[in-house]
Amino acid sequence: MQLLEQRIQKNGKVIGEDVLKVDTFLNHQVDPQLMQAIGQEFAHRFADEKVDRVLTVESSGIAPAVFTALALNVPLVFARKKKSLTLTDDNYQADVYSFTKQETNHIIVDKRFIQPGERILLIDDFLANGQAVQGMLDIAKAAGTTVVGAGIVIEKTFQRGRTLLDDQQVRIEALARIKAFENGHVVFEPEA
Ligand code: G4P
Numbered sequence: 298m299q300l301l302e303q304r305i306q307k308n309g310k311v312i313g314e315d316v317l318k319v320d321t322f323l324n325h326q327v328d329p330q331l332m333q334a335i336g337q338e339f340a341h342r343f344a345d346e347k348v349d350r351v352l353t354v355e356s357s358g359i360a361p362a363v364f365t366a367l368a369l370n371v372p373l374v375f376a377r378k379k380k381s382l383t384l385t386d387d388n389y390q391a392d393v394y395s396f397t398k399q400e401t402n403h404i405i406v407d408k409r410f411i412q413p414g415e416r417i418l419l420i421d422d423f424l425a426n427g428q429a430v431q432g433m434l435d436i437a438k439a440a441g442t443t444v445v446g447a448g449i450v451i452e453k454t455f456q457r458g459r460t461l462l463d464d465q466q467v468r469i470e471a472l473a474r475i476k477a478f479e480n481g482h483v484v485f486e487p488e489a
């Protein structure tokens with residue numbers, strides 16, 4: 298997606314070896330116009346999949362996921378990372394190990410908000426090691442749903458996430474695919 302790649306080139310900052318900081322439009326400050334274009338692009342790519350619901354993880358997945366759900370005219374549910382006061386015990390949980398932070402978190406979805414038989418589209422801001430998407434897959438499976446694919450805003454193809462999902466035949470649509478960081482610059486995979 299050209300608009301997104303241009304924005305990454307303009308505003309993205311490479312941090313260390315393998316992290317891209319995009320807090321001016323995605324991870325802290327959010328650009329609603331760009332998020333709307335992203336949501337429309339995901340909706341277009343998954344148009345034939347009869348999606349019933351969009352699933353993401355708080356917090357940075359929510360902005361692109363909300364616009365995707367709007368464009369598909371379906372509900373969005375985001376997995377919570379912390380148990381909220383009002384969450385019931387009737388929920389699905391999955392472990393998500395963060396290689397970056399070297400800690401395991403739980404993600405949680407109330408059973409009322411994901412129904413057996415539904416066709417689910419997963420959305421996330423980054424695909425790095427794939428652990429967040431794996432956690433969502435685990436929950437979607439436990440709930441007896443079908444995952445139609447994963448819409449990823451920014452994929453880092455040099456990390457292991459894609460392989461993990463390919464092994465499970467999960468369709469991935471990534472809008473910007475980063476091949477490498479070279480001397481603080483972003484190198485994209487050629488667009489298909
Ligand atoms: P994984 O889900 O692909 O396995 O990701 P990993 O454990 O490597 O990363 C943990 C957190 O860091 C995730 O956010 C993930 O989205 C984010 N992340 C991974 N690579 C990058 C990157 O290059 N740039 C930025 N900005 N973030 C990256 P999270 O902890 O779930 O946080 P939240 O922002 O969604 O609240």
Ligand code: NA
Binds near residue numbers: 356
């Ligand atoms: Na995320």
Ligand code: NA
Binds near residue numbers: 324357422423
């Ligand atoms: Na994040």
